[in-house]
Amino acid sequence: xxxxxxxxxxxxxxxxxxxxxxxxxxxxxxxxxxxxxxxxxxxxxxxxxxxxxxxxxxxxxxxxxxxxxxxxxxxxxxxxxxxxxxxxxxxxxxxxxxxxxxxxxxxxxxxxxxxxxxxxxxxxxxxxxxxxxxxxxxxxxx
Numbered sequence: 001x002x003x004x005x006x007x008x009x010x011x012x013x014x015x016x017x018x019x020x021x022x023x024x025x026x027x028x029x030x031x032x033x034x035x036x037x038x039x040x041x042x043x044x045x046x047x048x049x050x051x052x053x054x055x056x057x058x059x060x061x062x063x064x065x066x067x068x069x070x071x072x073x074x075x076x077x078x079x080x081x082x083x084x085x086x087x088x089x090x091x092x093x094x095x096x097x098x099x100x101x102x103x104x105x106x107x108x109x110x111x112x113x114x115x116x117x118x119x120x121x122x123x124x125x126x127x128x129x130x131x132x133x134x135x136x137x138x139x140x141x142x
Contacts, residue, residue: 002027002113005041005094012105013093019110032087042080045094048101053079055103061089 002020004027006013020027030037049055053071057064063086071079083089095102095113102109111119 002095002097003030003041004028005030005032005037005045005090005092005096007032007088007092010092015105016093016095016110019105019107020113023114025113025115032090032092037084037087039080039084042083043076044096045090045101046076046079048096050101055101056091056094057083057089058091061086064089 002025004013004016004020006017006029008031017027017029030041045056046052057071059065063069069082074082091103093103093105095110097113100112102112
């Protein structure tokens with residue numbers, strides 16, 4: 001299941017959810033300021049980040065700048081506790097599934113979350129354009 005970590009005031013978060021809705025791809029939205037955002041969620045984000053905290057934490061965050069926080073000096077448990085207490089330090093939106101993570105709204109990269117079977121069908125159907133279930137842009141003009 002795809003999960004999108006969001007905040008209510010984030011316009012990029014709204015764009016991501018609208019894109020998934022338009023593509024009819026199910027997802028679970030998790031408000032990082034809500035009770036449903038858990039320490040396990042934070043551990044998952046850290047684990048899936050290729051570059052650790054650089055991928056998911058905004059260095060421009062007010063609390064990071066004012067307190068001169070160095071995340072490299074923190075134990076994982078301290079980092080998890082810090083993010084849980086200060087979720088505004090996270091970049092948004094963060095999209096995760098079983099294998100990958102994407103931070104922010106990037107229209108080109110987000111397509112990797114389209115199920116593989118649908119991507120394959122789009123490549124194959126692009127040649128015919130006449131399938132009744134065709135998902136190709138060319139078939140929409142018929």
